[in-house]
Amino acid sequence: MMDPELLIQFYKRMFLIRRFEERSAEQYALGKIGGFCHLYIGEEAVAVGAIAALGEEDYVLSAYRDHGHCLAKGADPKKVMAELFGRATGLCKGKGGSMHLVDRARNFLGGYAIVGGHLPLAAGVAFALKYQSKDQVVLCFFGEGAVPTGICHESLNMAALWKLPIIFLCENNRYGMGTPVERASAIYNIVQVASAYDMPKDSFNGMDVIQVYEHVKAAVEMVRIKQVPIFLEAKTYRFMGHSMSDPAHGHYRTKKEVDEAKKLDPIPSLKQHLIRNNILTESQVQAIEKEVQGIVQEAVEFADASPEPPLGSLEEDLYV
């Protein structure tokens, strides 16, 4: 039986990400957020469940769909929203943007937007932990679209070869942009790639935060104790388009498919679980939702009221 307090935390975090992303979409439409913006709606259970299974000192790296991971690692929503707005008060002073969030104080090391390109970085962080005999671990998120890249395989090989303390967590949302996994990967059962490197593996339902937490927790413990890597696959689904410029459904997937997937929405599922098990009442859930909406509203207002980065900062932060 899960700790009820933990389940309430899960709900708060997942609802925070959902609300944050909905407001991001709205602010994008208003022109307050620019560039590429990839929303995490539908996949919240993966970031929240997986990161809850870590210790605070453990490291997390992610790809370009990183708002959820950054928030789940504990970043201040105000600073995240300000970064999306390109403001001086953002996590990265407005220089990184949506795809390059970093919160060093929380060991959230980014936010990388070349598919597969951050996997060796994550392995390198794990290399440093092992080198320094530390007991932290690294959790590296990436999409199934990264799996066919050469750099993914180089990274898996080195992590296995050198027994690095890293959890490779593939968020399989079934589409790399508009290309379904079966048209991009010769292996449909993604988690099988781990076998090529003699690496332990596990696959689970990424739409259920409790399952995610339990599977990742077991993996983290194994990695921490045995000092070997593991490959995990969370089967999930994104409800929105690939980015803000892509409709939720269209040429590459049907509305029916998206609607079917939404029946598995991890947030209402957890809500039902909380109420059914008498952990929270309907009105307590509503109170949490209201509180979270306030936090996100505050983040939007903070971002909107924040100044743009001073032009004098253009050439700062390049060299030490």
Place this chain on the structure above:
Amino acid sequence: MSLITYREALNQALREEMRRDERVFLIGEEVAYYQGAFKVSKGFLEEFGPRRVVDTPITEAGFTGVGIGAALAGLRPVIEMMTFNFAILALDQIVNNAAKIRYMSGGQLSVPIVIRGPGSAAHQLAAQHSQSLEAWFCHVPGLKVIMPATPKDAKGLLKSAIRDENPVIFIEAQLLYATKGDVPDGEYMIPIGQAEVKRGGRDVTIIAYSKMLLLALEAAEELAKEGISIEVVDPRTLKPLDAETILRSVRKTNRVVIVEEGWRFSGMGAQIAEVIYAEAMDSLDGPIIRVAGREVPIPYAKNLEQAAIPDKARIIQGVKQAMYL
């Protein structure tokens, strides 16, 4: 002073830094058991063990990324490229990660790494193993680029590179490894970003680096017999470029020849010429002459290879052209 090879100078610099700082480690292909493809890390495995001298699979992108990640978590990796031709495979890691992470994170993270190994042509290594790619790296904000020509510079600059908090591209040359030069006894450093006048003169400034510096000095010696006095400036660091030392020399001699082994178009020499034209146009008595690699992949045949890259005769010809002789 001790007379040692360029290879030995690099070995000393790395060894001293690894003894001084536990966070420094060497990673790359064949660096440990093989003792380095060019024997730069000879004796390292025996002294530092496999934890700090790390052989990798043949995965330039992968182990470069691992080095960058290790730097993010507090280590100071020295990444050996067996040759810089293979760094092309790691360009995404170098350009998109090493060079940008500090900036993208708003200064939260830094990447103190050195990526080192030989560049440029040797003896008939053919098109894929003979390239001079320094201009590529110089083009990217966030990187520093060093190309030392002498054992003394190689040692002092490698030590500075390892202690630098930024990603540093440190390009050696296969044909320099066996060359000898005097190196000061005891520890010393040479600051990044300082050029050096390697030979004083009055009539023409030759700007040359890495292997081409040695050719430039030979050319200067020969021209001296004809009564032509050459000043030879070695930038040593290409980025950040020491414009001041270059301009001081140009203002003295009023004539410039820039020598580089790399391809002419969009080459390093074009950038150095731009610096001179922008700052010292009035001091020039004639156009800047560039002696550079020919616009072809480096061919295998000995005579064609020699024709593709600058030699002493072409440098002398360039000097005479600069003097309208």
